[in-house]
Amino acid sequence: MPDGASNLSIVLIGLNHETAPVEIRERLTFGGDRELPFTLIRKIPLVTEFIFLSTCNRVEVLMTTPNPANAEMEIKKVFTESNGIPLGDFERCLYSYHEEEAVKHLFRVAASLDSMVLGEPQILGQIKDAYRQAADQKTSGVILNRLLHKTFSVAKRVRTETGICSHAVSISFAAVELARKIFADLKGKRAMLIGAGEMAELAAEHLISNGVAEIVVANRTLERAIELAQKFKGRAVSLDEVYDQLSKVDIIISSTGAPGLVIHYDNVKSVMRARKNRPLFLIDIAVPRDIDPRTNEIDNVYLYDIDDLKGIIEMNKAERQKEALRAERIVEEAVIKFKYWLQALDITPIIVSLREKAEQIRLKECRKTLSNMGSLTPEQEKAVHVLTASIVNKMLHDPITYLKGKSSREHKDIYLDFARQIFNLNGEPADTDE
């Protein structure tokens, strides 16, 4: 890769949540100006193509450059000068990856293998935004365009072929996931929030987005209940009305600050007949607990407290870790394929494969024709070969001279990529995902 006729290196420099504390990361935001880093980095002559990615967990610059060491220095200078932060403060947090390592890092980030919460889905969207911006600003070229498209397809493969995103790792998601294993479909189901805390609110949002028909909010202060109910277009009730609601709702999320139990065993037991035994899913995220743990013993009642949910999350995290190993394999594979493509941007392999392709076609056609012509003398046969070979050589002469002539040009990778496309010379084996 480094000795490709392109002489360009792929370099990724940046920092993330693991290398830099938030005090550093929050100082590298370019004052929130999304244009500024582009304007500044574009002015660095050593940077041929680049993409700038900034999220709350990472700041990274991906670039191609003929001189990695100096280009990195220039990038650091942009970081210090425009953010007003001395290099000494953050230099130790920086990592830089070159060539395959840079490609691999990008793939891993996009596949959410480098995220704080393994498998979280936002990062891919953030990379897509960063790429769109770079494409708009025309700071990405042949190599990065190709690299980013590969990145997106790797991330997609990881998501569909591994379970890295499929196990809930937050309390509210875990609760919704459980609800969907109890109730076939949350459409038409009713949920009640007892206590209007933040976590209850989050869970209610997930329930709504999964189709729950109505949210009933019960709270000690009715104002807050009304406020929250309005947000979810639901109904507010007072705490005394909770027991009437027991026979009507299907999911209860309780998170009051009450010192004792709010829902007792007998409250639930006595409504099951009126409910005709329709399942009741109780989620108790309060500490101390709001719902009598014994309610779980009642048929068709399922009670989960905060520790149960945390247990599920721990289990799911372990599951994601396992899936991450499979994801890493997909990434490795993609890195190797990308390397093939990069190598094929070199001028010599293109000429070689162009000649090989032409020769193969010539031989195949000769064989076909000769076998149809019946008996020819060896001299005649040889003459046919000489004729076809010289046609092929004359045809290829000009394109090859043209390509060789471009080999010292600055943007020769464009010509090379173009040539590969025109002659359909696939540098990478079995690339079918386009």
Added chain:
Amino acid sequence: MNVILFKLTLLLYLAATAGYLVYIISQQKPAGRVALGVAIAGFFFHTATIIVRYYEAGYAPVTNLHESLSFFAWALVGSYLYIHLRYKVKNLGAFAAPVAVLSMIASSTLPKKIIALPPVLKSYWLPVHAIVYFLAYGILAVAACAGIMYLIQERQIKKKKFGAFYQRLPSLEVLDAINYRCLTIGFPLLTVGILTGSLWAEQAWGAHWQWDPKETWSLVSWLFYAALLHERLAVGWRGRRAAIMAIIGLGALLFTFLGVSLLLKGLHTYAGWGV
């Protein structure tokens, strides 16, 4: 001819079962789709088997144990396909297909020769009575499969211990809905089966009801399902209890079908292989 078709059906069912097991283990969707396709093909050939045998024998092929087990498997696969396509429920096949295959294997080991029908069976009641009964067996067997799945899944959610089945099995509500659906189809069939049997008995033996073991046991299982349906409708019994009842109910039916014929002798026993 019907024997060749029978063997082909058995092979297809074996392949479908293998496919369903691969699917439930690997969770690769293509495996599930292939298994379903093979099961449908198997059902098609099975239907052909029964029709061809009907023409070759000249009577409805539900008289000896070979025919009965095969017909039971046919009704089971048909019921499974209906429920599967209606509820889009995954992995039911991994539970239902093995039962059908077992029944087919048992059937394949028994004498397949077409013999002249005993005079007592020569009646237009034969196809009605027996076929209705086997349809009931088929759909109630699917209810029992859903019941087993329900119990596994319920236990995991209740005990908060999530094993390999948690992701693989559908939600409790769907499994319970299947239980109910099968019951509302199976119970009327069972009722018609008993009534036609009684009418036929009157014609053949001169009495509607003689308390022979087969009759007694079919009444026991009918009462059992009647109780389950009543409780479901009146008190809203559902979930775990309904699932357990569906499994026990199938046990009673199978005893009526096989146990009584093989262990206890009675009026329903013809040439040792009666139904």
